[in-house]
Amino acid sequence: MTVPAYPLQWPDGLPRTERKATSQFKTGLSTALKNVKGAxxxxxxxxxxxxxxxxxxxxxxxxxxxxxxxxxxxxxxxxDGEQRCIAVDRYPKPEDNLQAIYHILEARRTEIRHGGLHIVRQTFKGFTALPAPEPWHDVLGVSHEATNDQINAAFNALAKKAHPDMPGGSADWMARLNAARARGLK
Structure with a gap:
């Protein structure tokens, strides 16, 4: 599955951080990118x-x-043959969240050195990527810069066809629409 770099594709089912923590990182965006690449x-x-x-x-x-x-x-x-995702939203700046990913990767390297590959495989079970959500704007057929009114209008028009009580509709299609609208309005 191809995951777009922009906008953010957060793994389905992974909770979001409600209150941001203060970061002690002093790393700029370009350095954090270099650190993650190197890690x-x-x-x-x-x-x-x-x-x-x-x-x-x-x-x-x-x-x-x-x-x-x-x-x-x-x-x-x-x-190791599987798509993985390490997602962090704990900090108020993207570069700090990126630097946190670097430190998570470095911790996995420490596990390899001290515990072996089987330890990392066990740890990485938690990072096995759930599918990335479909881009909400593609599901609704609107621009990713659509207004709330445009999002709701597109949802309502599609819901008339997607509802499980309608011919050709299904619970899965309706669930995709509901999820897309929620992400778009957020």
Missing amino acids: LEAFARDSGRAVTDIVLSSNVGGLALETPKDTGVAAWFTW
């Missing part, structure tokens, strides 16, 4: 397993000068 390369070397299909997904995009409202970062990659 993934070192992790692959240490584990003897390739790390591929790397996508760092966030709401940092374009030439925006201000910090996005949702500062979470999700590092998606394939390792």
